[in-house]
Amino acid sequence: MSVSVFIDITFSEQTLELRSYLKSLGAEISEENSEGGLLMDLQNIIEASDICWKEIKDETECEMVFNGIISLILLLPIEEVEEPTILFCQKVSKGDKLPAVRLKVLSNLFNALDEKLPFRLDVYCSMVRLAGQSETLHYVNTDLAQIKQWIKMWDIKIVKVQNLLRTLHQAMIETKMSESATKVMIELLGTYTEDNASQARDDAHRCIVTCLGDPNTYLLDHLLTLKPVKFLEGELIHDLLTIFVTGKLRQYQQFYKNNTDFISSLGLSHEQNLRKMRFLTLIQMAETKKEIDFATLQEEMQIGPENVEDFIIEVLHTKALKAKIDQQQKKVMVKASFQRTFGRQHWQQLRSILENWQPNLARIRNSLRSLELVQSAQ
Missing domain, CATH: 1.20.5 (Single alpha-helices involved in coiled-coils or other helix-helix interfaces)
Structure with a gap:
């Protein structure tokens, strides 16, 4: 069955067309408009639209139906638009069939609404959740600078801002965007103040796990300055973070020996933790030594002599260390390395x-x- 293109007819006529079409698919909906007015008719249609995901096989046809519903939403008086918009998002974002169509119609609604309307936030969050579940987040604008502009424009409460950032973080984790997820989580923790930082325990915990689990994140000292993270002092997760900020490989190994179940409960890979701690231990050594002999590396990194050069090359690929390997003298000649921690004394040096x-x-x-x-x- 072909779908009508709902143009150049009245709102009432459009709702009748959609009612009839949904009824033909098997939806439990009257073919006649209700006595509750245009808003009630539209809500009835949106409620019955679930049938489309079950019965329509053609993606283009399905998209046309939901675009028709969007056109009706846009015809409502501005004070009535929010309720059907949120209902539309609920119906479209939940389900695993035709994820590309679902995301496209949500995007159409988001772009069609006036950019200053605060409930565009609900549409955006629905897009992000759906894209995370279907691994299509690359189709959604997740630029933090743009999101901050939207937040400022919509003038939404801080609780909604935090929910938005949590939603975005979760979607990024689901789609393996670990580096971006880390930035979003740090942004989220930055929304807490002295007064409510203690309420951010779960977010702070999640932030630490995300950063530790990101294979490309090595600088972690800035996390210790975040107020919500400070409230975790004395807990195992804070102790673990401190080791990754200032500790060495042996300290992590002792921590793991004493808290093996805890590391497993975080979902972190022990082998990946060892790799990162070896890197960080070498970086810390390179801050004070311009020459490091292979024997020292073998002892500190607990690796065999046949693995020393491969290990150094792997660290060099991270660009955290600039050095040359002297194979004859069996030494690493350090040129430069990043600072593992950057405190007050480093800022003073930079100022000087x-x-x-x-x-x-x-x-x-x-x-x-x-x-x-x-x-x-x-």
Whole structure:
């Protein structure tokens, strides 16, 4: 059965067309409009639209039906749009059939609504949840800068902002976007204040696990400064984070020996933790040593002599360390490495360097001006 294109007819006529079509699919809906008015008719149609996912096999046909419903939502007075919009999102986002069509019609609704309407948030969250479950999050705009602009425009309460960020974080975890998920979770923790930081225990716990589990995240000291994370002091998860910030491989191994079940309960890979701790231990050594012999590496990293060079090369690929391997002397010659922790003393050093640059830049500028004057005179 072909679907009518609902244009150039009245709202009432469009609802009648949709009612009749849904009835033909087997939906329990009257073919006549209700006495409750246009809003009631639209809600009846949205409630009955579940039948489309069961009976319509053609994706284009299914999309046309839901686009027809969207056109009706947009014809409502602005004060009546929110309720059917949220109902529409509930009906479209729940289910595993035709996920691409579901996401597309939600996107159509999101883009069709006035960008300043606060309940666009509900549409966006539905899109994110659906995209996470169907591994199609790459089709949704998840840029944090854009999301912050929307949050500011919609002027929504902080609780809704936090729910949005949690939803986005979960979808990113489901689609293996670990690095982006980490940024979103840190953004979420930043929404808590001194007054309510103690309420963020679950979010802080989840943030730590996400960062530890991300194979590409090595700098973790900034997490310890977050207020919600500070409230976890004294708990095993905070102790584990502290080891990854300042500890060495042997400390992690002792922690694992004492808390094997805890590590497993977090869903973290012990082997991946060992790999990351070996990297971090080497980085910490490179902060104070310009030459590290292979024998020391074997002892500290607890690896065999045949694995030393491969280990160093693997670390070099992370770009966290710049070094050369001296095979004859069996040494690693360190050129530079990132700071595993960046505290007050490092900021002071950076300030001192910048302050020294200022007069040097001024002298260079004056020299260039003098040279320019000489050339002009010639």
